[in-house]
Amino acid sequence: LLPTEYYNDLLLRYGAASQLMIDIGAIGLDFCTVNLIRDGKRDPFATNERELFALLHPHLIRAFNLSESFVVARELCHSRSMALDRAKEGVIVVDADSRVRYANNAAERLLAKERCLTVVDGRLGTAQPSVPASLGALIAIAASPDGSLRRGSSLTLSTEDWGKLMITVAPIAPDGFSLFSSGRSVLVTLRSTQIDEAAMGLRLQETFELTLAE
Numbered sequence: 001l002l003p004t005e006y007y008n009d010l011l012l013r014y015g016a017a018s019q020l021m022i023d024i025g026a027i028g029l030d031f032c033t034v035n036l037i038r039d040g041k042r043d044p045f046a047t048n049e050r051e052l053f054a055l056l057h058p059h060l061i062r063a064f065n066l067s068e069s070f071v072v073a074r075e076l077c078h079s080r081s082m083a084l085d086r087a088k089e090g091v092i093v094v095d096a097d098s099r100v101r102y103a104n105n106a107a108e109r110l111l112a113k114e115r116c117l118t119v120v121d122g123r124l125g126t127a128q129p130s131v132p133a134s135l136g137a138l139i140a141i142a143a144s145p146d147g148s149l150r151r152g153s154s155l156t157l158s159t160e161d162w163g164k165l166m167i168t169v170a171p172i173a174p175d176g177f178s179l180f181s182s183g184r185s186v187l188v189t190l191r192s193t194q195i196d197e198a199a200m201g202l203r204l205q206e207t208f209e210l211t212l213a214e
Contacts, residue, residue: 025068096144098140139188154169167191
């Protein structure tokens with residue numbers, strides 16, 4: 001090791017005699033490395049040890065890239081959640097089995113007060129037997145793995161405080177809500193007759209990158 005400023009200020013205090021530096025990645029002027037240091041009581045890094053780290057190097061790079069992707073995904077999900085939590089309309093994200101994965105504040109208030117919608121064993125459903133098509137069936141269609149069958153749909157329920165409640169079901173791409181979830185997700189929106197539907201539709205299209213058809 002050369003007596004550089006880096007050595008004098010950092011390595012010398014640990015009694016470093018040899019060092020192995022593994023470059024992992026770089027973002028702009030920031031870079032990530034793994035530094036392995038040995039003191040003078042041990043032999044320098046041998047050829048077989050350097051060959052071992054050379055084999056591990058691609059896996060370390062992949063782990064670094066994945067960690068960066070996870071950070072971006074968490075920030076994206078957090079920003080979407082923040083935007084939806086401020087919305088006046090109800091927004092619920094469920095899986096193919098109608099299990100609730102996310103509900104914004106408006107949806108939670110509605111579920112707690114209205115009797116037309118239920119959550120039993122974590123699954124979203126309707127409590128009105130007169131509804132011609134069950135919400136679970138519509139969700140299953142929206143989450144179908146068959147693209148020719150997968151489509152959005154809607155139904156209308158009567159509520160005590162929200163007037164007529166339009167429930168719209170729309171498919172979301174597998175990675176449209178969370179990087180860590182498998183399978184397809186379904187977006188369930190609760191549109192009251194008291195809410196500006198055009199403004200709500202535009203907000204959801206921007207948040208989940210939906211098309212007009214969806």
